[in-house]
Amino acid sequence: MGSIRPIRTYHFLPYKYGLELLLDIGHIETLKHYVLDSTLHQVSFYEIIFIQEGSGTFTLDENKMSIAPRAIIFISPGQVRRWEIEEKVKGYTLFFDKDFLHLFFSDELFLYRLQYFHQYLHPAEMHIAERSFGKCLALLQEIEQEFEQIQNDSNHLIRSILYQLLIVLNRYYADVYDVQRDTYIQPDFYRFRSLLEKRFLQDQTVETYSKMLNVSPGYLNKICRQFSGSSAKQMIHNKLISEIKKELRQNKSAKEICYQFGFSDPSNFNRFFKKFTQVTPHLYRKKI
Structure with missing residues (x-):
C-alpha cells in the first residue's frame, strides 16, 4: 500500500494587517487556495463558515454536511476537512485564535461554553431562518467594514462584535438542536470539556478528571449526561476515537499511535478501536 500523504495544516497569520490581530474575515469565493481546498486539510484556529449561495458537501472529520444557503459550519482547532463543490459557493468565513478572546476576557472557559465548538454529539453545522441569517450577516459586515479602515483600537471594536x-449563534444552535442555552450554569461541566481537550493524552479516566475538578465521579457523570447526553466516560472515549482517527489519516503507524495514546500494547489498542468503530485501525486506514 502506498504511503499516506500528510494532511496540510493552515496556521493563523497574526501580523497580516501590520499590527497583531488574532482574527480575520474573508469572502469564501475569493479564498480558493484556502477555503475551497478540495484536498484534506486542517486549521490550528477556530473558524465559522457562513454559506449564502452554492451547493455540494463539506466533510469535517468523518461527518458530511450539505452546503446550502443559510448553512453555518463550526470548525474547532485540529479538525480535518474537505470541500466538494457542485455549484459555486458564496459567503463569509470568520476565523480567530483563542487568545483573541482569552487575553481580554477573564473567562477562560468561554469558548468551551459555546455548544457548537468541540462538539462530539450534535452536528457542527446548522441551517437557520433567513431573518436570523441576515442578523449574522449584518454583524459580519460590521467586522468587515472595520477591517477596511484598521485603527489602533480596531481590535477592541471587532472583539465586541x-x-x-x-x-x-449559541442561541440559534440551542434552539435548532434543543440543547442547553444557558452555559453559565454548572461550570464544572465546561471545566471538564476544557480539561479533556487539553489532557486527553495524559488522563483518560473519570476518576482523574473528577479529582482535578474536586467533585465525585458520580456527580461528574450526572452533569455530563445532563448537558451532553453522554457519560463522562463516553465523552473521554469519543474524544480518543476522534483523535486516533485523525492520526490514522496522517502518515503514522498503528503501533506509533498506540503508544502515543498510552495503550500498553497494540492488541489492547486494536480492541479499543474496534469496540467503538467495528473495524480495526488497519482496515480503517485501508478504507481511507
Whole structure:
C-alpha cells in the first residue's frame, strides 16, 4: 500500500494587517487556495463558515454536511476537512485564535461554553431562518467594514462584535438542536470539556478528571449526561476515537499511535478501536 500523504495544516497569520490581530474575515469565493481546498486539510484556529449561495458537501472529520444557503459550519482547532463543490459557493468565513478572546476576557472557559465548538454529539453545522441569517450577516459586515479602515483600537471594536455574534449563534444552535442555552450554569461541566481537550493524552479516566475538578465521579457523570447526553466516560472515549482517527489519516503507524495514546500494547489498542468503530485501525486506514 502506498504511503499516506500528510494532511496540510493552515496556521493563523497574526501580523497580516501590520499590527497583531488574532482574527480575520474573508469572502469564501475569493479564498480558493484556502477555503475551497478540495484536498484534506486542517486549521490550528477556530473558524465559522457562513454559506449564502452554492451547493455540494463539506466533510469535517468523518461527518458530511450539505452546503446550502443559510448553512453555518463550526470548525474547532485540529479538525480535518474537505470541500466538494457542485455549484459555486458564496459567503463569509470568520476565523480567530483563542487568545483573541482569552487575553481580554477573564473567562477562560468561554469558548468551551459555546455548544457548537468541540462538539462530539450534535452536528457542527446548522441551517437557520433567513431573518436570523441576515442578523449574522449584518454583524459580519460590521467586522468587515472595520477591517477596511484598521485603527489602533480596531481590535477592541471587532472583539465586541465577535462576542455578540458568538452569543447569538449559541442561541440559534440551542434552539435548532434543543440543547442547553444557558452555559453559565454548572461550570464544572465546561471545566471538564476544557480539561479533556487539553489532557486527553495524559488522563483518560473519570476518576482523574473528577479529582482535578474536586467533585465525585458520580456527580461528574450526572452533569455530563445532563448537558451532553453522554457519560463522562463516553465523552473521554469519543474524544480518543476522534483523535486516533485523525492520526490514522496522517502518515503514522498503528503501533506509533498506540503508544502515543498510552495503550500498553497494540492488541489492547486494536480492541479499543474496534469496540467503538467495528473495524480495526488497519482496515480503517485501508478504507481511507
